[in-house]
Amino acid sequence: MxxxxxxxxxxxxxxxxxxxxxxxxxxxxxxxxxxxxxxxxxxxxxxxxxxxxxxxxxxxxxxxxxxxxxxxxxxxxxxxxxxxxxxxxxxxxxxxxxxxxxxxxxxxxxxxxxxxxxxxxxxxxxxxxxxxxxxxxxxxxxxxxxxxxxxxxxxxxxxxxxxxxxxxxxxxxxxxxxxxxxxxxxxxxxxGLDFPEEFAIPMKRAQALRYGENPHQEAALYGSFFDRYTSLHGKELSYNNILDIDAAVGLVDEFDEPTVVIVKHNNPCGVGSGDDLVSAWHKAFATDTVSPFGGIIAVNRPVDIAWAETVHSLFAEVLIAPSFSDDALAILTKKKDRRLVTCLPLSRLSQHQTARMNVRSIAGGYLVQTPDNMLVDESALRVVTERQPSTEEMSAAQFAWKVAKHVKSNAIVYALADRTLAIGAGQMSRVDSARIAVRKAQDVGLSLQGCAVASDAFFPFADGLLQAADAGATCVIQPGGSVRDEEVITAANERGLAMIMTGMRHFRH
Incomplete structure (x- = not known):
């Protein structure tokens, strides 16, 4: 032989x-x-x-x-x-x-x-x-x-x-x-050829998963996910954990200042920024004090003992950070079912590791698109109302807009310049998402007076905008582009709102 x-x-x-x-x-x-x-x-x-x-x-x-x-x-x-x-x-x-x-x-x-x-x-x-x-x-x-x-x-x-x-x-x-x-x-x-006549997706199995989205579904993770993420503690990541990690880190990557993002079922339920992670946490958690239980928390700064002591009592499925101090690990690892994951910052990744296309399977094929990774520059924002937004309102609107991009459609986000106040997600009617957001703010005792509200797509009628005004919002940011834009602008002027149009929609299905 x-x-x-x-x-x-x-x-x-x-x-x-x-x-x-x-x-x-x-x-x-x-x-x-x-x-x-x-x-x-x-x-x-x-x-x-x-x-x-x-x-x-x-x-x-x-x-x-x-x-x-x-x-x-x-x-x-x-x-x-x-x-x-x-x-x-x-x-x-x-x-x-x-x-x-x-x-x-x-x-x-x-x-x-x-x-x-x-x-x-x-x-x-x-x-x-x-x-x-x-x-x-x-x-x-x-x-x-x-x-x-x-x-x-x-x-x-x-x-x-x-x-x-x-x-x-x-x-x-x-x-x-x-x-x-x-x-x-x-x-x-x-x-730069994004959509050739033929192309193949290179995939190598990174990990066999216990099951998929539900226990009766089989699943595995393919690709270079673990180039960026390292599991430090807890059970192996599940299919749903990985989806939520991707969603949480995708949102926290949008922010330069210390920020905490809380995600549940692929939707953000609270986002806060501050001078440090402790202050950012209190802002994010105050948005919704119920949904974070069993959720995913991502931060964009190293975790120290102060933040670890602050969040330790809450059960979260996964905590993601650039790093954890030894003192923080000593506290957070006391809960054996809590998963701790480190995440390399984008600046540490190569172009090959950050390049991605969104691929979604359908019966009989695949839908492929470039990722929705664009944010409108402030110079491209267009104020369409008689009243100009104040500096504080503009900052709040931009914060809300960043978050709305990551919320399942129809998305409505109420925010201040450094925190979310209420999030309405995933409703078939935009006005229903607005109603849900208002009710959730009321449930936790947060006032929406003087806040900004973001809508991931245009208001097809004035009703959603008027509901936001009734709730206390004074500034609106939305893509525009409806055949009824003038009707919506007129309603905003009548209520004394400042309204900003971005010219960019952020549907997420």
Whole structure:
């Protein structure tokens, strides 16, 4: 029997090769892999000795040769294939262990050197993997070092069973598909082509999840989520936890000052900013003192003992922060079911790690869009009423607008310059969202007098705006664009409101 080993990830390589050699299997190899094996005292034949042709072009061409690919692709059940092997003096290759140049790892390092990235695009490796996987009945292909022991165990027992061969072949094709998709995505991102005629999404399973949105649904997490997030304490993150973490961090990332965001079921239920996290917490929590139980809390400053002592009595599923002090951890880890997660700031992430497209599955396809990551610059805001907003009202309106962007539609947010006062989310009628927000403020005893109100989309009628005015709002921020804008502006003028139009809608479904 003959094995071909050519790997970038040399984890377990020597042990695997030694196991093969002990079984009397001849090993051929290339470049750095061959050197690693020789250094370990394992006999190995260079690929060039098999092909009669040296590696050329700085190693770009090593294994692309009929003596290699004939040995990988020969169907030994077909007489013509056996005859071709004999005529051309080609030895079948029974076992192949290949993993590919580290293109994704190079990309994730943050390099912008196109030449370095290009040189990490493997050509011969994927060709060998695909050839071996196609011929799985006669060639065993291994792309994951964690599989070495499984294969050795089977070989020692006599043969690698067909079921395992098929599984390894499937893993191999998935491996090369993901590899090519990563390269394709880089080219698309580099050239600014967001919606090509064809594209693939590179995904590798990061974690199997206990279940999905509900216990009867199966689920897994794919991608580079854990490049940014690290779990420090508590049970593994659930499907719903991860959704809420993404929502909470997406909102807290909008703020530069110390800010606390509380999320429940993918909706913010309180946001506060202050001189420190303790003051920000009190503002966020006051918005809704019931919903935060079992919710997700994200902050954009390191957590110290003062904040830990403040929030410790509340049960929250997950606390997310850039870091936790040792004193804070000593307090917060007392609750075993509380999950603590650190989150790298956006400034620490590479362009590759922050680039994203929104993909949503539907029956028969996928909807793909660019993310809603734009905020209107103050210079682009248009005051459409007779009364101009005060400086305080403008700050409150911008705070409310940031939050409304992250609330499920229809979204209504009442706010001051540093805190939410009430949030109405997810209603089919905009006026119903406004009513709910007012009622929630009343429930916790918060006054809406003199606040700003944000609507994620235009007011189709004046009724929602009038309800906000009746509740005490003095400034309104909304996209505009309704055929009844003039009617709404007239109503705002009659009630003495200041109204700002952004020209940008923030639907979230």
């Amino acid at each position: 003959r094995a071909l080993l050519s790997v970038s990830d040399k984890t377990g390589l020597v042990e695997f090769a030694r196991g093969l050699a002990d079984l009397g299997i001849e090993i051929i190899s290339t470049g750095g892999t061959a050197k690693a094996l020789r250094d370990a005292g394992i006999g190995v034949m260079n690929v060039g000795d098999v092909t009669g042709f040296p590696e050329i072009m700085d190693g770009r061409v090593k294994t692309l040769h009929p003596k290699i690919h004939g040995g990988l692709l020969a169907d030994l059940d077909v007489e013509a294939h056996r005859e071709a092997l004999a005529i051309h003096d080609i030895t079948p290759i029974d076992i192949v262990a290949v993993n590919l140049y580290p293109f994704e790892e190079t990309l994730r390092s943050g390099t912008t050197d196109e030449g370095e990235l290009i040189e990490n695009i493997d050509i011969g490796g994927p060709a060998m993997v695909r050839a071996s996987a196609k011929n799985f009945r006669h060639t065993v292909i291994i792309v994951d070092p964690r599989r070495y022991d499984d294969v050795l165990t089977s070989l020692r027992a006599g043969t690698v069973p067909m079921e395992m061969r098929k599984q390894l072949a499937r893993e191999a094709f998935s491996h090369t598909a993901k590899y090519d998709a990563t390269i394709s995505s880089w080219f698309l991102q580099n050239e």
